[in-house]
Amino acid sequence: MALIVHKYGGTSMGSTERIRNVAKRVAKWHRAGHQMVVVPSAMSGETNRLLGLAKELAPSSHTTAYARELDMIAATGEQVSVGLLAIALQAEGLEAISYTGWQVPVRTDSSYTKARIESIDDQRVRADLDAGKVVIITGFQGIDGLGHITTLGRGGSDTSAVAIAAAMKAAECLIYTDVDGVYTTDPRIVPEARRLHTISFEEMLEMASLGSKVLQIRSVEFAGKYRVPLRVLSSFTPWDIPLDEEAKSGTLITFEEDENMEQAVVSGIAFNRDEAKITVMGVPDKPGIAYQILGAVADANIDVDVILQNVSHDGKTDFSFTVHRNDYAKTIDLLKEKVVPHLGANEVVGDAKICKVSIVGIGMRSHAGVASRMFRVLSEEGINIQMITTSEIKTSVVIDEKYMELAVRALHKAFDLDQDAA
């Protein structure tokens, strides 16, 4: 018997029929002797519907007062879900009770629409668990020091589930989602892509931030910080498969490098085709230049991903970075108007038809030559590398987007990711 947290996404909660299936699955775990806490998302489409109504009425300037009301409205989607799931569990013959974030309470800061969890009181929930009840808690939301409702931003229910698991010292947090785990790469690109039985927390961070949109990145950070064993698994398996089988399915995100870890050097290939690259040419090589360029970009609320500056010659250098493709034209205009004239740079060039491909693996730390093997594979396929960045457990290249599928497939094969290592 253990304390287990289940998290269900909006698709799993999308209809009363699906909610009934979630209830049956939770009931199976409860009957097996586990103490169960469940964190469901809003029914699919509901948060968009609510925020759509708010947007129609929105004032022209987006004040804190406005953001507070958005949270007031958006938080109701999860509140409906917890009530419905509690009722469905009662219909299964279990005792079940639902709580909103403010009832637990889940305390957050006052950054409405993107609040951060500060603390979670486990007393009330623990008392109910000890009394044999299943406890359902709203994801995505909390209460701030002023007694106002806050939300954690899109995908915040993953973070809520992990934070609750951490506060309750749960044995495991299971994230039921519409994929059955974390893959070596996107199976739509590489049919041989293989589900990983385990992945390290650091690798998961890199995979998530690079576009493997399985889990909200903040939830992975949270899991890492509090060492919450986290499992991503499918909500589409029949609810009545044996519990032992279900408990081992999906992908477990681990913190123990030596234990049960797959020994592959590279765990997965991530990619992202939503980026565009921009280069400011002939920048004088002197202090403050990077700040002058990127400060102006940041002030315009444009997020920057890769940043690259190579050594200079003749006192000039080229400064490159990537932005989201939607921000490409805006960024180019901004630089031409406000930055280049003051900088003494030569010109601004860019390309929106690029993509980023990364190999990710904790094994890279101790294996030399992984990056060079990547470059060789790309070279053999005739793919020109435009930019390179590296971190301890990842190497990323920017290439022409037309080569993306080819690069991903070639790398997947070259690093033996289609071979089951477990």
Add this chain to the structure above:
Amino acid sequence: MALIVHKYGGTSMGSTERIRNVAKRVAKWHRAGHQMVVVPSAMSGETNRLLGLAKELAPSSHTTAYARELDMIAATGEQVSVGLLAIALQAEGLEAISYTGWQVPVRTDSSYTKARIESIDDQRVRADLDAGKVVIITGFQGIDGLGHITTLGRGGSDTSAVAIAAAMKAAECLIYTDVDGVYTTDPRIVPEARRLHTISFEEMLEMASLGSKVLQIRSVEFAGKYRVPLRVLSSFTPWDIPLDEEAKSGTLITFEEDENMEQAVVSGIAFNRDEAKITVMGVPDKPGIAYQILGAVADANIDVDVILQNVSHDGKTDFSFTVHRNDYAKTIDLLKEKVVPHLGANEVVGDAKICKVSIVGIGMRSHAGVASRMFRVLSEEGINIQMITTSEIKTSVVIDEKYMELAVRALHKAFDLDQDAA
């Protein structure tokens, strides 16, 4: 400058366009110098949608735990409304903030789905009003001593608005609804029906309970108890009509009999065709009989309206009462099976094709002969009276339902209700 409470029904909140109109109307009052508290209902159809989802998942036995979850779910409809209205007011350039029942807090007992308000803390709201903000508060809901969300039952937002007006000592509580006031009778039956400028609290209670479904009856009781001046008025007038004109429109429910009261003896004609009458014939005239009959009916959760027992002769009497027409067959069966055999009564007879017509007026208290004038009018129209009951300010008759329109029209004319007395 005064503190004013506005309440808007679900139709007024039914779309973002309508919410924008509510915001413009509230802004008009605020700009005229009033402190404004607004209590909106859920968007029309929303509460039914939410409870429909819950019903699909409902357990077979309806426990307190189930009722608690229904309130968790249903309370979200109003929460969305207050957030949207606050945003619409911000777009009008006003400072506006919304609160749920638990945030105010509005404290209630723990009778989930039909809770009663126990107290309202006005501190937080008053601080915001003093800071120049418009405060929007969810109707229909509160928080109980255990920290659980409660709802007040259907139409509870009227009661919330009146209770908040009482707690805040508001100058007036304006209930904006889809009728433009209280009429002498239903204009669909009598085209000459006239809107009352004022009606006494007691008359309003009788009119409401007799089927003039303008206001939830509990809100009228609350207004009477705390002497909250209450006005029913139309939400369909253009928002930009002059405030002076709007402030005098509709019907004011008063507590001062001598001030500005219309002097008519009878204020209105109420009617109800949802009833059926039942008579237990030849009941022994001895103590405990009424209890034996109605106790069994009440145990079956059947509500009784009119109750009538006439003097006996030969030690036997006839005992009559009315129930909702939907309960007619069930009640007859129940009496035949469980009551009549033990009672020594002769038989049970009844009629589902009846209606009840009532004249209501505070002037009846001091004017003899009002009832006899009613009976004369009905007699002149050839309408047979089957049952009669009276209270201090109302006289009701049960007649064949086919005469209902005729009776209502004849009484409306006979008591000069088509003449404006103001």
